[in-house]
Amino acid sequence: MIWDERSECMSRDEMRELQGRRLRHTVERVYHNVPFYRKKMHELGLEPGDIQGIEDLSKLPFTTKQDLRENYPFGLAAIPMSQIVRLHASSGTTGKPVVVGYSRKDLRTWSEVVARALYSYGVDNHDFIQVAYGYGLFTGGMGLHYGAEKVGAAVIPISGGNTKKQIQIMKDFGSTALACTPSYALYIAESMQEMGIKREDLKLRVGIFGAEPWTENMRKEIEESLNIKAMDIYGLSEIIGPGVAYDCEMKNGLHINEDHFVPEIINPETCEVLPYGSKGELVFTTITKEGMPLLRYRTRDLTVLKDGECECGRTLVRMEKILGRSDDMIIIRGVNVFPSQVESVLLEMGETKPHYMLFVDRVNNLDILEVWVEVDEVFFSDQIRKLESLTKKIKHNIESTLGIGIKLKLVEPKTIERSEGKAKRLIDRRVL
Template identity: 60%
Template sequence: MLHPEIETMSREGIRELQSKRLQETVRRVYENVPFYQKAFQEIGLEPGDIKSVDDLSKLPFTVKQDLRDNYPFDLFAVPKSELVRVHASSGTTGKPIVVGYTQNDINNWADLMARCFAMAGATKDDTVQIAYGYGLFTGGLGCHYGAERLGATVVPISGGNTKRQLMLMQDFGTTVLACTPSYALYLAEEAVHMGIDLPASQLRIGVFGAEPWSDNMRKELENKMGIDAYNIYGLSEVIGPGVSMECQCKNGMHINEDYFIAEVVDPETLEPLPYGQKGELVFTSLLKEAFPVIRYRTRDISVLIEEKCDCGRTFVRMERVAGRTDDMLIIRGVNVFPSQIESVLLAIGETEPHYQLVVDRKGAMDDLEIWVEVSDKMFSDEIRRLEELERKLRNEIQSVLGISAKIKLVEPRTIPRSEGKAKRIVDKREL
């Protein structure tokens, strides 16, 4: 445990620390960010009205559109001269989301990410290969600074160039791999084709995030790579990777509550929900100087767990993200998340864990077709077995989702691979 005095603090101690830092953050944004000053004034709120975390619900929400509307620097709480770095999301449409860091922010982020690597069992003796993208995306540099702060040897290879990744993994004796789970799976596949025995290598830990993935995907990665796979969560708007991280108990991700306050709210009513209920994650930053956020709606769906973990850490945990309210598909009135499909495919185990959801509208009716890759062995098998697998998948997915879907079994390596986030949904509807 890297910071035991913080990570095992009593719940009362955590609340006291959060309350103090929340008051400071609220005062800072009111004084330095016109957007927040206006938002507070519109609801008649003064910074002095916030005395503890119990007053959190009095504060207004921040949404992604607010960040776009204030592009590029109008939400920053410090002058540009105090910035040492900016990052930006790729953005699906229009302008990207821009976030900034002071030197203190960078130092805090490095400490935070070092703590996250330590939660997964990494130490200064490890060699960490970072295959997240570097550049404006926060993943690569966030992990890089954290691994260096831990004292580990860093291989800053970034994403792509898969054959080189595998060569260096062997030659450098990589012990920790950090990347998206879909790219890790691609690396595992390519290793087999190159005759590389990853389970026999020195690789022992995977730190995977930046996209939702299931426990069945974890088992798949652990079996194919011979590692312990851990889930890390973060988002650029809050800090980048490191908002929460699994420990070696693998029973939910510990939210770093000395840096962030987490809430779960009903996505429709925006009312806070109690521990144990599923809803939309909302985060308030507590130490960010350049780009503090107040009650930022992530659109990620999860559950908060209050019970103390067996590892001894007292931080509240979050379940793995079940999907996003804005990535969620509504098919014939039913909410569908790609992670639900993934769990079914991996539980059945006769397909490859590569799939796409193709949505179309035939007349007034939504039509869902799931493209699923089968293995080389299965594809070369008799038609009767393929038909039986298709029937099994169709029945199981209908049982899980509550709606019917067409299953299309496709040849191995048909579905495009990704060196970043996998593209799971092709939506052809004109909504």
């Protein structure tokens, strides 16, 4: 079903009973079929019968990305490889990639959860959806593709890159929905201006953006520049891909498809489970996956979970937008810094371009943070006093937000390299 009212609007008691039943089945399967989990459970003195319901979830062991890499490629498969019909892998920058295998049932589940998201955005069989996420081993393109087909939309599988062609296809085909990273959406808007194509020349009305952290201010920037409603979709390859959680029209947190993926928030230092409303690291347990189910997977994403019925009528637990990833976090002179904090400051000001870079160096044993920010050309051709005033203002606002001093460099438009996928915002040059 596309609109699954029973699953998306069930009571908390009903959801916990469903999750408990599915968790028991999952634990039984991985204990008998995945040596890694059987060993982990033995180390904790656990057997499948010790897990009676969802309230026992915290007894189970955590799984980390390192565990997945150490079991590369198929060590975590819970079914024979003859029953795996699709393989995806993350593109990690270090070590071996993380491999994910899907059964036919897993692919149906994946299509369904993405379709739920698209339904909540108002996408249906009258839409032309341009999928500009990468296809291939990355889960973004294929995930949105099959979810869009499930809702009956016409899919334009253009993948990422070749921005001028993207815009031309968008105009000629009458694309009504765009799926890509939020940073690429802004790059498309910038390129449209250079090509002399106005937003009114397109039929776009909705964007499905994810795969990297982005702020509410960036949402406003995209909506204004493309004249669309910008909707958030969250997922990660290890859990299933996009479709783990999604915005609704209220834009008050992303609904987690918790009949398939059970969320927890933990303290990333102590691993203590935290109550709803607490900020911490997001952990997921998959309770319907057949191919490679995961117990208590540490995502490294930082967010807040909140329960209670949403104004849209859904009762699914919601997660706030991702603040950042704990492994993207940089510590500078004892202060935790996330690139998204800088982005938020710049977009609130409105006098800069939404393009920036952070450079971290260590000079004489002292960490130095340099921030490059693009500004309009007018500031470089105008009085030097105005440029100095803007520099002082931006520097003050960023320092007030981060709580540390920075070096600021204002650069002309196009100085910072554009990304057609995930934007790289940080270069750490320290030898640590």
